[in-house]
Amino acid sequence: MTLIxxxxxxxxxxxxxxxxxxxxxMMWKALLFVAPAVLLLAAIYIIPVVVLAGFSLxxxxxxxxxxxxxxxxxxxxxxxxxxxxxxLKNTVIYAVIVIPLGVFLALGLALLxxxxxxxxxxxxxxxFLPVTATLVAMAxxxxxxxxxxxxxxxAAIKWLGFEPVAFLSNPTLLIPTMAMIGVWQxxxxxxxxxxxxxxxxPKDLYEAARLDGARHPFDRFVTVTWPMLGPTTxxxxxxxxISAFKVFETVAVLTKGRFGSExxxxxLYLEGFEYSNTGYAAALTLIFLVIILxxxxxxxxxxxxxxxx
Amino acid sequence: MARVRQFLPHLxxxxxxxxxxxxxxxxxxxxIRSPAEIFDVSLWPIPKQFDMAxxxxxxxxxxxxxxxxxxxxxxxxxxxxVQVATAVPAAYALAKLNFPGRKLLLTLVIAALCVPIxxxxxxxxxxxxxxDLLNTYFAxxxxxxxxxxxxxLFHQSFRSYPxxxxxxxRMDGFSEMEICWGLVLRGSLPSLAAFSVFSVVAHWxxxxxxxxxxxxxxxxxxxxxxLFFSDVESGANYGALMAGAALITAPMIVCFxxxxxxxxxxxxxxxxx
Numbered sequence: 114m115t116l117i118x119x120x121x122x123x124x125x126x127x128x129x130x131x132x133x134x135x136x137x138x139m140m141w142k143a144l145l146f147v148a149p150a151v152l153l154l155a156a157i158y159i160i161p162v163v164v165l166a167g168f169s170l171x172x173x174x175x176x177x178x179x180x181x182x183x184x185x186x187x188x189x190x191x192x193x194x195x196x197x198x199x200x201l202k203n204t205v206i207y208a209v210i211v212i213p214l215g216v217f218l219a220l221g222l223a224l225l226x227x228x229x230x231x232x233x234x235x236x237x238x239x240x241f242l243p244v245t246a247t248l249v250a251m252a253x254x255x256x257x258x259x260x261x262x263x264x265x266x267x268a269a270i271k272w273l274g275f276e277p278v279a280f281l282s283n284p285t286l287l288i289p290t291m292a293m294i295g296v297w298q299x300x301x302x303x304x305x306x307x308x309x310x311x312x313x314x315p316k317d318l319y320e321a322a323r324l325d326g327a328r329h330p331f332d333r334f335v336t337v338t339w340p341m342l343g344p345t346t347x348x349x350x351x352x353x354x355i356s357a358f359k360v361f362e363t364v365a366v367l368t369k370g371r372f373g374s375e376x377x378x379x380x381l382y383l384e385g386f387e388y389s390n391t392g393y394a395a396a397l398t399l400i401f402l403v404i405i406l407x408x409x410x411x412x413x414x415x416x417x418x419x420x421x422x
Numbered sequence: 423m424a425r426v427r428q429f430l431p432h433l434x435x436x437x438x439x440x441x442x443x444x445x446x447x448x449x450x451x452x453x454i455r456s457p458a459e460i461f462d463v464s465l466w467p468i469p470k471q472f473d474m475a476x477x478x479x480x481x482x483x484x485x486x487x488x489x490x491x492x493x494x495x496x497x498x499x500x501x502x503x504v505q506v507a508t509a510v511p512a513a514y515a516l517a518k519l520n521f522p523g524r525k526l527l528l529t530l531v532i533a534a535l536c537v538p539i540x541x542x543x544x545x546x547x548x549x550x551x552x553x554d555l556l557n558t559y560f561a562x563x564x565x566x567x568x569x570x571x572x573x574x575l576f577h578q579s580f581r582s583y584p585x586x587x588x589x590x591x592r593m594d595g596f597s598e599m600e601i602c603w604g605l606v607l608r609g610s611l612p613s614l615a616a617f618s619v620f621s622v623v624a625h626w627x628x629x630x631x632x633x634x635x636x637x638x639x640x641x642x643x644x645x646x647x648x649l650f651f652s653d654v655e656s657g658a659n660y661g662a663l664m665a666g667a668a669l670i671t672a673p674m675i676v677c678f679x680x681x682x683x684x685x686x687x688x689x690x691x692x693x694x695x
Contacts, residue, residue: 136520142598143519147527150512153568154527158534161545168544175548222438225431232432238682239439242446244689245678247627249645250667253652254445257452257660263460265448297442305690359538362629366649378540378630385544386634395544402541409536 168395175389187396197397199373200380203288207376208357210292211299215353216346218296219303224338226304227311237308241301248298252366255294256281284372291363291374299356303349310345314338355408358401377401449671452664453477460660473661478669480662484654487669489640490647497562497632497643498622505569505621506614513576514602518588528577534570540630547634561635562643566625572617575691579610612687619681619688626674644670 169187173180191197226236243251258264259280267277280290318337327333361378368374370383381401385394452460456473481487515521516528542565550561583606591601607614629645636642639650648670655663678685 139519139598140521143515143521143524146511146515146519146598146602147521149508150568150573151527153508154530154534154570157542157546157565157568158537158570159530161542161549162537164545164548165542168548175551222435225435228431229435234682236435236439237686238679240442241682241686242675242678243442245623245674245685246446246671247645247648247667247674249627249629249648250670251445251449253648253663253667254449256652257664258445258448263660265444297445300442302690305686309690355538359540361540362645365629365633366652381540382630382633386547391544391548398541398544402537405538405541406536 165395165398168392169399171392173392173395175391180392183392187393188400190393191396191400196375197380200375200377203374204358204360204377206288207292207295207360208354210289211295211357212350212353214292214296215299215303215357216349219300219349220307220342220346222300222304223307223311224334227308237301237305240304243298243300244302248362249366251298252294252363256367259290281367282372284374287368287372287374291360291367294363295357295360299353303353306349306352307342307345310342311338314341351408355405358404358408377404446671446675449664449667452660453668455661457659457661474665477661477665480659481651481666481669484662485647485651485666486640487647487651487666490642490644491669491673493559493641493647494626494643496559498625500559500563501566501625502618502621504563504567505572506617508567509569509572509576510607511599511602513573513580514598514606516573516577517580518583518585518606519598531570531573531577535574539565543631543634550635556635557638557641559641562632562641565631566621569617569621572621575613575617576607576610579613580606583609615684616688616691619685620691623674623685623689 170182170184171180172183172187222236222240226233226240229236258266261267261277261279261282266280271277278286280286314337318341319333322333322336325336327336359378360376361382364370364374364376364379370379375383377397378401381394381397384390384397454472454474454477456471457477459470512527516524516531546565547556550556550564555561555564587605588601591605596604626643627645628643629649632643632646633649636646639647642650648666651666652663
């Protein structure tokens with residue numbers, strides 16, 4: 114009896130040893146599988162973020178002979194720098210125009226397209242086209258369209274009996290004009306996100322709402338569609354605001370920051386890569402990063418919910 | 423009244439589509455008509471004089487337009503290949519294998535999803551400058567060799583692959599590499615297709631990073647080349663300028679029209695579901 118017990122426990126012991134050996138081999142294989150990704154993660158994300166934070170505390174200039182540690186001086190300087198403050202203000206104005214228009218026009222389009230059966234594919238394609246098209250090239254086309262004397266937009270405005278509008282030379286109109294191009298570009302993207310959200314709403318909810326007395330389509334929108342679209346709407350607002358704060362291409366093509374039309378990223382680009390004020394640009398980058406991180410908290414929570422560790 | 427209600431949505435959608443598509447139409451129309459018609463603001467589709475060949479030839483000779491496209495192709499393909507090669511095994515290990523630090527790695531991947539390239543550009547640029555690697559294809563591609571988004575996406579998709587099949591394949595003597603690339607990835611081909619579209623479109627259209635690391639015009643990808651071209655032409659010849667813009671946007675537009683479903687799925691993948 115004891116003999117049998119001993120034998121069986123020995124066998125069990127051997128079994129676990131064999132398994133743990135196999136497990137260890139598998140563990141090494143797994144580590145080998147993630148090794149390239151881990152190395153790249155360190156080289157592209159972790160080390161650069163640490164270096165960036167380090168730069169932001171110095172007056173480092175690429176190619177300069179000496180560098181001093183200046184603590185938080187760069188950050189203090191940023192909030193005294195009229196160009197940076199102007200770029201911040203411009204970016205906020207841009208976002209304030211792009212977010213509501215980009216979200217609510219897209220929602221309206223999605224509601225209209227969702228009801229179409231045969232022509233749905235066509236409308237989807239038409240509104241999505243600007244999303245795929247190279248923005249630098251399309252901004253050049255917009256420059257031509259909005260040209261004060263030879264552009265068709267101003268020709269139409271004159272034909273309607275109004276004064277031509279200097280979209281791209283009147284300083285107060287620069288940011289709104291670029292925001293309209295931003296809306297034009299993001300509309301199809303948001304519309305497709307809303308369409309996915311609309312498709313996910315169960316049909317019986319509308320039936321139930323109708324039985325409950327929501328006869329008018331508008332009532333059904335308020336009682337069913339809008340609340341059910343809540344998560345989608347939040348997500349669309351977040352992605353739209355992140356892309357609004359990253360506006361760069363339209364500025365690079367249309368104004369190059371002339372007439373005080375710099376945006377956050379464009380100012381960052383100038384300081385860091387044109388003027389080589391590496392330390393100062395690092396501080397500005399950190400401010401930019403904080404804005405983006407705050408905006409993307411919502412997005413991360415959304416993604417995080419879908420991950421099961 | 424019923425008829426009006428039926429046609430009103432089409433009317434609104436049509437008016438909106440007219441505005442949305444106007445730039446594409448104007449680009450193409452200007453690129454095929456004579457520069458002499460530049461003051462003609464009518465939208466009439468048939469130009470008095472077809473100058474398509476002249477405009478496109480000028481766009482291709484004034485700047486190395488074909489070279490820009492080739493650069494774009496090299497950069498996009500290089501990035502995509504390395505992204506898939508590094509992300510697929512990592513995602514497989516995260517989804518199906520056990521190893522110390524798995525949770526930490528997953529957390530880092532999700533944290534990295536929030537960090538845009540523009541925030542990393544400065545240290546990466548200084549690093550590449552110190553290594554004397556500016557103005558190379560490598561510099562244009564390197565920051566994108568790791569796509570945390572690809573890891574995240576493939577991880578989500580691989581998790582639903584049945585463990586029994588993996589176990590059975592191991593019993594049959596398949597190596598982990600074969601299981602990862604031959605079985606599990608094959609079960610996630612739609613994700614791979616969508617990610618490829620996402621990656622290629624993003625990098626074909628990207629201006630920020632190439633503008634930082636490339637000053638040699640012969641290495642410029644399409645957007646940087648276009649910027650350079652519009653500075654050279656500076657409004658003198660809109661026919662050629664629009665021909666250049668049409669050339670640069672054409673590959674993505676044609677692919678989009680051919681594989682509409684995949685494109686929409688790929689680009690909006692960052693979204694819900």
